[in-house]
Amino acid sequence: MITKQQLLSMPESEYMNDVQLSFFRSLLIEQKDEIEAQLIGVRGLMNDQAKEADELDRALVEEENRQRLRIADRQTKLMRKVVKTLNLIDEGEYGYCKVSGEPIGLPRLLIRPTADLCAEEKARQESRENHYIKVR
Numbered sequence: 678m679i680t681k682q683q684l685l686s687m688p689e690s691e692y693m694n695d696v697q698l699s700f701f702r703s704l705l706i707e708q709k710d711e712i713e714a715q716l717i718g719v720r721g722l723m724n725d726q727a728k729e730a731d732e733l734d735r736a737l738v739e740e741e742n743r744q745r746l747r748i749a750d751r752q753t754k755l756m757r758k759v760v761k762t763l764n765l766i767d768e769g770e771y772g773y774c775k776v777s778g779e780p781i782g783l784p785r786l787l788i789r790p791t792a793d794l795c796a797e798e799k800a801r802q803e804s805r806e807n808h809y810i811k812v813r
Contacts, residue, residue: 678703684700685781685784693780697772705762708790709763713754715748716756718747719752762790762791765793774795780795781796
């Protein structure tokens with residue numbers, strides 16, 4: 678397996694070659710497996726909750742369950758993005774901005790492997806969102 682340093686030292690002309698795609702596929706599969714394990718753990722914790730007799734204990738368990746559900750919801754959304762990104766690798770479209778078609782760049786993909794926008798387009802999108810919120 679190639680290291681991050683080796684990946685970053687590759688020439689730009691080799692962007693999204695088979696080695697790089699294999700690296701990101703492995704990274705995403707590992708992330709997917711971690712998310713699946715976390716979701717199984719959350720389900721197990723929620724199923725194993727004993728019925729608490731004390732009112733305060735029940736309230737605490739309910740609050741913990743709400744937090745677990747919020748985390749599980751975020752993890753489920755991330756899982757969908759990971760699966761979608763793996764499909765992009767299969768389709769040969771991974772690593773390129775879905776708006777401009779420009780390369781997203783290895784440093785950005787190493788930080789956020791599910792990124793589908795280049796940094797410039799993401800900044801434009803966030804700027805529009807912030808402008809919209811301020812105008813409202």
